[in-house]
Amino acid sequence: MAMITDFTPNEMMTIAASRALSNKDVCFVGIGAPSAACNVARLTHAPDITLIYESGTIGTAPNVLPLSIGDGELCETALTTVSVPEMFRYWLQGGRISIGFLGAAQIDRFGNINTTVIGDYNKPKVRLPGGGGAPEIATSCKEVFITMKQATRGMVEKIDFYTSFGHGDGGDHRRRLGITTKGPTLLITDLALWKPDPETKEFNVVSLHPGVTREQVQDTCGWKVHFSDHLEETPPPSELELTTLRELQARTERAHGGKKGS
Amino acid sequence: MAKFQSLQEAVRDNLRDEDTVAFEGFTHLIPHAAAHEAIRQGRKDLTLIRMTPDIIYDQMIGMGLAKKVVFSYAGNPGVGLLRRMRDAIENSWPRAIETVEHSHAAMANAYEAGAAGLPCAVFRGYRGAGLRDVNPEIRSVTCPFTGEELAAVPAHRPDVTFIHAQKASRRGDVLIEGIIGVQKEAVLAARRSVVTVEEIVEDFDDLHPNLCVLPHWAITSIAHVPGGAHPSYTHGYYERDNASYLEWDKVSADRDLFTQWMRTNVLEAGPEAFAERVKGL
Incomplete structure (x- = not known):
């Protein structure tokens, strides 16, 4: 398949994230960037993936990206739509989801996520929307993927609020809290792929996207970055991947009147 | 036993100052018309419960109806933050509100x-x-x-829950289809419940046996309000008006613009305006 060099960092991020998903996955799709990646996977190499949105839609196959988590398109293309209590009790808490796919406003080196407040909780500088389903997605899914654009204000030494728990202070912190699932196992940014160190659980860069330097990764990250000894280069988007993503976004933009969807 | 009323009567009879109230809907079937009626009737010191407070809670908070909000995700779905709710939390405008936050x-x-x-x-x-x-x-x-x-x-035990649904039968049974969210639970958890519906049909004799139906004896009041979820949507009737959600981001960004918008579109309008708003959607 032809490889292309004309793509944006955002496109690389979405496509790299889509590659991490497979046909056998049952994926709980978070609001924001994850939705595009999950649907590109479904439209390319993983047509049998089961996508679940917290509005209760199971096995959904939207033709355009939803603007909200409860768009009609999700229900109309789903295998079935269940109530929200059933979604959280039987399907998520019941341990039936293999991957939870989350976005983040703030993240730290151990994959802990903040989407609640910037500043003090009781006197916030910015009141963000809050956790929604994320606190339990982070602990009930067998593993968690996270995707976000790199920036020093997003990738920080210390997050302002623990909306959803990643690896806490690292090491065996999850196990000590009685959490039996793996937690964050992959972080996909616009510049690189990151995986947690097996012992410390700190996210290390394992693959740089084409043309990205170590300096660029460090300059957009608020903590001292560790690079894997076996640092790889992410394969560039294939023509199929890029065309699929661009067509999906164009359909979405037409459907939502200029808004890209999530 | 469900009573058919106008929305004005249903709100007047069932929502009181200082009540704990849920206006539920998960992106779909959000009871906008009912919330606007509560604003027009000037209820105060309400405790608002909602999983996903969005535009209607932004409006109620901005108009000073709420003293407390119990919630798990406060955002304008697909657009961004709730600016009136933020203004109340960050700057106590128009009044301070207490928040109780969950997942x-x-x-x-x-x-x-x-x-x-x-x-x-x-x-x-x-x-x-x-x-x-x-x-x-x-x-x-x-x-x-x-x-x-x-x-x-x-447990949540609202004094009253408001929801919007597709259909009621003449007897007062209610059918909810599509993304059903947490509405059935919110109605059954409440002491009183008010349902606005798109349509009233003769009976439910031909329905599939496993649909989400609330029996008439589990509901307090039903009001016929076509378009009553706008700019949210009603599966099978009209689509989500995404442009209105985007517009809200601008309207809610400014206190004066917000106050003016509320006067024109809520205080000086009535439930009958909703049917017009969904034409062409």
């Missing part, structure tokens, strides 16, 4: 516990989550059989 799982479980007549909900949640430290209503219990520590939150 979706906790809120869904709390409604279900309320519907089931239980005092609290028990679930596996909040592990490692910061909300435990800022919400004293999040506690834990130990399973008497396995010793597992589980999260516990109090």
Whole structure:
């Protein structure tokens, strides 16, 4: 398949994230960037993936990206739509989801996520929307993927609020809290792929996207970055991947009147 | 026993100052017309419960109706933040509000516990989550059989719940289709319930036996308000008006613009305006 060099960092991020998903996955799709990646996977190499949105839609196959988590398109293309209590009790808490796919406003080196407040909780500088389903997605899914654009204000030494728990202070912190699932196992940014160190659980860069330097990764990250000894280069988007993503976004933009969807 | 009323009567009879009230809907079927009627009638000191407070709670908070909000995700879906709610939290405008924040799982479980007549909900949640430290209503219990520590939150028991649905039969049974969210639980958890509907049909004789139907004796009041979910949508009737959600981001960004918008579109309008708003959607 032809490889292309004309793509944006955002496109690389979405496509790299889509590659991490497979046909056998049952994926709980978070609001924001994850939705595009999950649907590109479904439209390319993983047509049998089961996508679940917290509005209760199971096995959904939207033709355009939803603007909200409860768009009609999700229900109309789903295998079935269940109530929200059933979604959280039987399907998520019941341990039936293999991957939870989350976005983040703030993240730290151990994959802990903040989407609640910037500043003090009781006197916030910015009141963000809050956790929604994320606190339990982070602990009930067998593993968690996270995707976000790199920036020093997003990738920080210390997050302002623990909306959803990643690896806490690292090491065996999850196990000590009685959490039996793996937690964050992959972080996909616009510049690189990151995986947690097996012992410390700190996210290390394992693959740089084409043309990205170590300096660029460090300059957009608020903590001292560790690079894997076996640092790889992410394969560039294939023509199929890029065309699929661009067509999906164009359909979405037409459907939502200029808004890209999530 | 469901009583057919105008929306004005239904709100007047069922919503009182200082009530704990849920206007539920999960992106779909959000009871906009009912919320606007509550604003017009000038209810005050309400405790608002909602999993996903969006435009209607932004409007009610901005108009000073709420003293407290219990929620799990406060955003304009697909657009951004709730600017009126932020202004109340960050700057106490037009008044200070108290917030009680949960996760979706906790809120869904709390409604279900309320519907089931239980005092609290028990679930596996909040592990490692910061909300435990800022919400004293999040506690834990130990399973008497396995010793597992589980999260516990109090059941939601609203004084009144408002929802929007597709159809009511002449007898007052209500049909909800599509993304059904937490509406059935929110109605059954409440002491009183008001349902606005798109359409009133003769009977439900031909329905599939497993559809989401609330029997007439489980509902207090029904009001016929075509378009009553706009700019949210009603599956099978009209689509989500995404442009209005985008517009709200601009309207709500400015206190004066907001006040003016509310006067024109809510205070000086009535429930009948909704049918017009969904034409062509």
